[in-house]
Amino acid sequence: MDNQQLKKLRTIAHQLRPILTIAGDGVTENIIKELNQALERHELIKIKIQLGDRELRQQVADELCLQSSAECVQRIGNVAVLYRAAKEPNPKLSNLLRHQ
Template sequence: MSLSSAQKKAFRSIGHHLNPVVTVSENGVSEGLLAELDRALSDHELVKIKLAIADRDERTAMLDELVAQSRSEAVQTIGKTALLYRKNPKANPRLSNVTRFQDHHGRH
């Protein structure tokens, strides 16, 4: 799964208005955190997460692990915030941030 630059641009625009749904701390990746992230990606497809980790290298390693474990794709990372995407063809249109945005702004 690889997003085009146009898709990434559109997703960054959507993500700008989102609040983080998952916060990752120094404690690392737990089963509970992965389950929460998996549910959020299934429901919303595009989610913002907060990496509450001071060290930049540790943050990058944690994000890489989350992306791999959740089978998602990092759309954007700014400081301690990351935007992740995982397509769900069966996503509820009322929950999917992608579908709701496209329906509201007209599909491209």
């Protein structure tokens, strides 16, 4: 993605609330399942990563992107914004279509 697309996605994501929280157990099979469902429905989501230090949070964000084939649009503190285009976006659920 180019800088203009990333800026647009960050602008949309600014008003979103985290829909997935990663805590003590880290990345589990259920987390990946929920993440894939959320990305398929909403395309652009915020995730709260409540784990140790900065490096661990970055590793978890990278692992989530790898496991879900998503792109990390932004990561600030303990919040990451992930994007993956849906195969058939639903206009009522897709954060991209709702905020155009």
